[in-house]
Amino acid sequence: MYIVCVTACPVGIAHTYMAAANLEKAVKAAGHEVKVETQGAQGLENEITKEDLERCDAAIIASDIRIKDSERFEDVPTMTVAVQEAVKDAEGIVQELLEALEG
Amino acid sequence: MAEIKRKNVQKKSTGAFIKDSVMTGISYMIPVIVGGGVLQAIAKMMGGYNIGAEMETVDTLAKVIYLIGTSLWNFTVPAVAAFTAYAMADKPGIAPGLAMGTLAGTINTGFVGGLVGGLMVGYVVMWMKKWPVPKALQGVMPILVIPTVATLVCGLVMYYIVGTPIAMFMTAMQNFLMSLNTGSKFVFGAAIGAMMCADMGGPIGKAAAMVTNGLNADGFFIPTSAKMCSGMTAPLGIAIATFIGGKKKFDDVDRENAKSALMLSCVYIEEAVIPFLVKDPVRVVVSCMIGGAVTGGLCMVTSLASPAVHGGIFVIPMTSNPLLFIGLWLLGSCVTGVIYAFLKKPIETK
Numbered sequence: 001m002y003i004v005c006v007t008a009c010p011v012g013i014a015h016t017y018m019a020a021a022n023l024e025k026a027v028k029a030a031g032h033e034v035k036v037e038t039q040g041a042q043g044l045e046n047e048i049t050k051e052d053l054e055r056c057d058a059a060i061i062a063s064d065i066r067i068k069d070s071e072r073f074e075d076v077p078t079m080t081v082a083v084q085e086a087v088k089d090a091e092g093i094v095q096e097l098l099e100a101l102e103g
Numbered sequence: 104m105a106e107i108k109r110k111n112v113q114k115k116s117t118g119a120f121i122k123d124s125v126m127t128g129i130s131y132m133i134p135v136i137v138g139g140g141v142l143q144a145i146a147k148m149m150g151g152y153n154i155g156a157e158m159e160t161v162d163t164l165a166k167v168i169y170l171i172g173t174s175l176w177n178f179t180v181p182a183v184a185a186f187t188a189y190a191m192a193d194k195p196g197i198a199p200g201l202a203m204g205t206l207a208g209t210i211n212t213g214f215v216g217g218l219v220g221g222l223m224v225g226y227v228v229m230w231m232k233k234w235p236v237p238k239a240l241q242g243v244m245p246i247l248v249i250p251t252v253a254t255l256v257c258g259l260v261m262y263y264i265v266g267t268p269i270a271m272f273m274t275a276m277q278n279f280l281m282s283l284n285t286g287s288k289f290v291f292g293a294a295i296g297a298m299m300c301a302d303m304g305g306p307i308g309k310a311a312a313m314v315t316n317g318l319n320a321d322g323f324f325i326p327t328s329a330k331m332c333s334g335m336t337a338p339l340g341i342a343i344a345t346f347i348g349g350k351k352k353f354d355d356v357d358r359e360n361a362k363s364a365l366m367l368s369c370v371y372i373e374e375a376v377i378p379f380l381v382k383d384p385v386r387v388v389v390s391c392m393i394g395g396a397v398t399g400g401l402c403m404v405t406s407l408a409s410p411a412v413h414g415g416i417f418v419i420p421m422t423s424n425p426l427l428f429i430g431l432w433l434l435g436s437c438v439t440g441v442i443y444a445f446l447k448k449p450i451e452t453k
Contacts (some may be wrong), residue, residue, distance in 0.1 A: 010130040014374040032442040065127040
């Protein structure tokens with residue numbers, strides 16, 4: 001499976017990147033492909049492209065703020081979580097997503 | 104959006120929607136207030152602390168820098184108002200939001216007024232976007248009708264209705280802060296410090312930061328030092344604890360995390376404590392809150408002022424008393440460090 005993620009937090013220098021790192025690790029550990037876009041203080045980095053969107057099976061948005069271009073995910077099964085959850089328990093989020101997709 | 108429903112999580116409440124929007128507004132405000140605050144502070148270092156009062160003639164480089172800094176800093180409240188509205192109603196929210204932010208400054212409602220104005224614009228524009236408009240007129244809605252009508256309506260409400268009570272509230276709060284005696288100053292600062300160190304960048308700390316940033320946007324710089332200095336104590340304190348606690352209490356992973364905590368403390372990133380917090384929540388939080396409260400309280404009592412809301416060691420030279428700032432930072436960290444080293448249980452050996 002191919003899962004795309006977006007992370008963002010109000011200040012955009014710490015949580016955004018910690019959540020991104022944890023999600024990437026968790027999805028890989030579950031044996032799936034992943035791409036994580038960060039919307040931190042730098043703006044969009046590692047942007048999710050049109051090709052990614054066509055190819056992906058699901059999306060995770062981990063953010064405490066309104067993310068940029070959320071309409072991109074209109075046709076993708078998307079799970080939205082608080083950024084804090086992704087920092088603390090990324091494995092749990094990925095597990096929940098996979099279960100939801102199967103169920 | 105094809106939303107996946109989550110277990111055990113109810114639908115997003117209005118409160119959560121407002122909170123997310125305000126947080127988005129603040130995320131756009133932070134570079135404005137930091138950049139503007141730091142430039143003004145540099146100008147004050149070059150040209151004296153009262154440079155702001157001597158700006159009738161701009162004749163020195165320091166004054167030019169102050170002017171540039173002010174040019175950015177003046178956008179603090181407009182930025183938070185505009186981008187709060189933007190988060191709620193997208194692009195059409197920005198223009199009326201900017202107007203509410205500037206108006207909030209003019210009628211002395213400051214940061215709180217800007218937030219209220221931004222939220223109001225957000226709701227009004229969201230509602231206007233739902234109006235059934237004939238196709239031929241759809242194009243003029245976002246470029247003509249919304250900016251004109253939303254700005255006028257919200258502006259009138261701000262000026263005549265909500266402005267006065269907010270201005271009164273702000274004045275009362277400012278008078279309250281001015282009139283605090285030493286004891287209550289300490290309590291106020293200690294509360295800020297303890298909140299900052301309660302959840303390492305989580306909602307409690309954000310609430311405290313929002314209050315102090317709001318006061319900063321209105322020109323009160325002392326609570327800002329209480330916030331930043333106490334926020335910087337937690338990671339350093341935990342790092343100190345790993346030195347004191349030694350190998351009996353902390354393993355190699357802890358020591359590795361402590362190194363990054365040490366670095367991140369210098370740049371005011373509390374999240375470095377999270378790995379410790381997750382492992383041993385109660386003891387870490389208790390130790391950090393005590394250290395933070397000591398530092399926060401003393402910052403208020405000593406009237407240590409920090410014009411910059413973010414930046415860690417890079418903005419220490421711009422505080423009203425850099426040595427005191429460093430001293431209080433180390434003091435609070437040592438308090439946290441000693442307490443946590445004492446509280447931590449030794450590693451269980453099999």
